[in-house]
Amino acid sequence: MKSTWLEKNTFHYSEFNDLDRLVEEKQRKNLKISLCLPTLNEEKTIAKEILIMKSELMTRYPLLDELVVIDSGSTDKTREIARAYGADVYEATEILPDLEPFKGKGENLWKALYVTKGDIIVYLDADIKNIHHRFAYALLGPLILFDNIKYVKAFYDRPIAIGKSKIRPTGGGRVTELVVRPMFSLFFPELTQILQPLSGEYAGFREIFEAIPFPIGYGVETSMILDIYEKWGLDVIAQVDLDRRIHRNQDTRALGKMAFVILMTFINRKNKLGLIDLKEDLFNEMIQYNLVKNEYKPDIFQIEGHERPPIIEIPAYREKFKK
Amino acid sequence: MDSYLDKLPEFVDTIKSIKETIITNIVLIGQIPAPTFKEKRRTSVFMERLADFHVDECTTDGYRNPIGIVKGTSETKPPIFVVAHLDTIWGTDIDHYYTIKENSITGAGIMDNSIGVGVLVSLPEIFRKLNLRFESDIVLAGVIQSLGKGNLRGIRHLLKTWSTPIRGAVCIESNELGRLNYYADGMTRCEIDCNISTINGWEHKFKPNAILILNEVINQILKLRLPQRPRSRVIIGKMSGGFKHGMIANDARLGFEIQSNSDKMVKSISNNIKDIVEGISHEYEVELKLKTLSNIHAARIKFNHPLVKSTVDVMKKLGLTPISEPSESELSIFLSRKIPAVTLGITRGENYQQTNAMVEIEPMFKGIAQIIGVIMAIDSGVCDEEYLA
Incomplete structure (x- = not known):
């Protein structure tokens, strides 16, 4: 296993906190940068993310050129709040309306490519409680300063919020450690150097994102890494330590579903790449059990496993971006 | 004095135009737990933010109170102090992460005193935006060890060791807009x-x-x-x-x-x-x-002190009704040292000193304009007359 990557391509956010330099270099390279926040019922955290990013990376340091929220049909006030604080807000279904609509984070990220204008797109989850502008500028740093880097992924120590007002100092990343890392170790040991492959914060050049497919659900992060690795190799990828990220804790059942989708994406990718030979199709149902009145009842979660093709293959996109 | 009184209403809109920056400061500093005697992390961020806003001098005193100095045009006028206490009643195990809605911010410590501290750090940017220069240096001090057993140690130390006279002071509290404290029991x-x-x-x-x-x-x-x-x-x-x-x-x-x-x-x-x-x-x-x-110690300036009268004028110009009660905060330390001072609140809210404390965003801009008005009043000389108490 080539392990020099970890040393060479791993950074700390503090290496990029000279924002004047980043802005200068961005302008010299004539780059446009878009920030995209995919949302579904994030009324508690969305305003904070927009405010901090606008203040620090648009008003004070013109690093971002636009801030876009792509919403999956929130039933709370996510969209109203985001609009009130000046983000460009879209419902995912409004973008490329002629295509069959799907619902999921991957769908939002993929459609963001159509509505944003940036040469670089930064994706941040919208549920970060301790949001800080380093979450964006640190991901942008390697992309702006190093010509060989095309895609940057975040990693952190991940404390999780437990109970009403208490914080547990460490934890989180269970799906990474129990599912993704063992799989990477078995099949792509080089990729184990990516410390948090499931982190929801990453940035990259449009030319990368537009050329890879996007699963519509949880599998998007895993497939993105596999596809970029497969097409361009590990050296175009970098990772940045963003210190701490505090997010909502998810229960084991929810993580089970997440793990199911990730496994499905992973196995399908390997199959597609010819690395394994599946004798029959995978089942698409995750079955969990509930004890109801002394009786075990199945709780079935069905995954369609839809995937968007590389957006460069969509005529409307090619037309809009003259590609 | 009157000339700037007339400008105050338009100041409100200008201040509002940088609301993202002001709220960002409130959030970035307020989300860091700072129980009394454990303010170190918050102090560091306070200093980082001040440095980031290119404040002329940025330092800590011997007691680790963080201080920023915005240089004035006069070399002879004493400085004006603007202070807010950094510490909170909440321990480090309490979730300090804030929720922002269209017109509110909710979370532990927001009313005591994250709004005050965030606004204090935003003042250099607000001065720039309003194109304001003062004769006096403006000393922006986040004071530590204020609450409970802290017994106002931070401000006591700061004033005890400050070597030059002080022209006047404004103490900032998050809550409640309309308060005008000028005496301490x-x-x-x-x-x-x-x-x-x-x-x-x-x-x-x-x-x-x-x-x-x-x-x-x-x-x-x-x-x-x-x-x-x-x-x-x-x-x-x-x-x-x-x-x-x-x-x-x-x-x-x-x-x-x-x-x-x-x-x-x-x-x-x-x-x-x-x-x-x-x-x-x-x-x-x-x-x-x-x-x-x-x-x-009990200390006061009188209601007819020019600082109090000017503050009332500023508040009235902004449509605020001043309400006065005794205050046992940093104010009392200024007054006991014969430094004219007032305490002002920035905004309104609910659930004071609870983990779900909530403040309104909109009134904040008037609250900030009022502080600017009082700093301008002090800079125009209302505290330079003989101490009247």
């Missing part, structure tokens, strides 16, 4: 601990109950005849003790404050309570310990 904050020995000795045929002992202390305090002039009162504020429902309490603690606009009266009531404690300790044969946690 004398105050003594005490705790009484009652401990009953858990070993059965010869002296107690029937084991006393620590809670009931303190109840007796309270009863006797309530029997004290307190004068209406000088205005005086004893506030029984905290009580804790016991172990479980079916067991006689071995320990109990009572917290209270004696407040009066006369230091002499505070002293006299304090002596009376000391006698009560000694008497009950003797009669019930229990250990009662009276501890003084903090002291503040």
Whole structure:
């Protein structure tokens, strides 16, 4: 296993906190940068993310050129709040309306490519409680300063919020450690150097994102890494330590579903790449059990496993971006 | 003075135009837990933010109060202080992450004193946006160890070691817009601990109950005849003790404050309570310990002091009705050092000192304009006349 990557391509956010330099270099390279926040019922955290990013990376340091929220049909006030604080807000279904609509984070990220204008797109989850502008500028740093880097992924120590007002100092990343890392170790040991492959914060050049497919659900992060690795190799990828990220804790059942989708994406990718030979199709149902009145009842979660093709293959996109 | 009074309403809109930056400062600093005596992390971020706004001088004093200085045009005018306390009542295990909606911010400490601190750090940017230069240096100080057992140590140290005269001061509190504090009561904050020995000795045929002992202390305090002039009162504020429902309490603690606009009266009531404690300790044969946690001297400027009058004008110009009560905060330390000062609130809110404290965003911009107005008043010389109290 080539392990020099970890040393060479791993950074700390503090290496990029000279924002004047980043802005200068961005302008010299004539780059446009878009920030995209995919949302579904994030009324508690969305305003904070927009405010901090606008203040620090648009008003004070013109690093971002636009801030876009792509919403999956929130039933709370996510969209109203985001609009009130000046983000460009879209419902995912409004973008490329002629295509069959799907619902999921991957769908939002993929459609963001159509509505944003940036040469670089930064994706941040919208549920970060301790949001800080380093979450964006640190991901942008390697992309702006190093010509060989095309895609940057975040990693952190991940404390999780437990109970009403208490914080547990460490934890989180269970799906990474129990599912993704063992799989990477078995099949792509080089990729184990990516410390948090499931982190929801990453940035990259449009030319990368537009050329890879996007699963519509949880599998998007895993497939993105596999596809970029497969097409361009590990050296175009970098990772940045963003210190701490505090997010909502998810229960084991929810993580089970997440793990199911990730496994499905992973196995399908390997199959597609010819690395394994599946004798029959995978089942698409995750079955969990509930004890109801002394009786075990199945709780079935069905995954369609839809995937968007590389957006460069969509005529409307090619037309809009003259590609 | 009048010329800038007229500008205040338009200041509100200009300040509002950088609301993202102001709220960002509130959030980035306020989300860092800073219980009294553990303000180090918040202090660092406070300094980082000030440095990031290119404040002329950025430093800490010998007590680690973080300070930023915006240089004035005059080399001879004394500085104007703007202060906000950094510490909060919440421990590090409490979730300090804020939720922002269209017109509110919610979270632990937002009302005491994250808004105040965030606005303080935003002042250099607000001055720039309003194109303001002052004759005096403006000293922006986030003071530590203010609350409870901190006993205003941060501000006491800062003023004690500040080597030059100070022209005047504004103390900023998150809450409540419309407050105008210009006098401080004398105050003594005490705790009484009652401990009953858990070993059965010869002296107690029937084991006393620590809670009931303190109840007796309270009863006797309530029997004290307190004068209406000088205005005086004893506030029984905290009580804790016991172990479980079916067991006689071995320990109990009572917290209270004696407040009066006369230091002499505070002293006299304090002596009376000391006698009560000694008497009950003797009669019930229990250990009662009276501890003084903090002291503040009564101090004031008069309502007709030019600083107070100018502040009232500023508030009225912004459509605010000033409401005055005594304040036992940083203000009292300025006043006791004969430095004219007022305490002002920034906005309105609910659930003060609860983890779900909530403030309104919209009134904040008027609250900030009011602070700018008072700084301008001090800079125009309203505190330069003879001290009138």
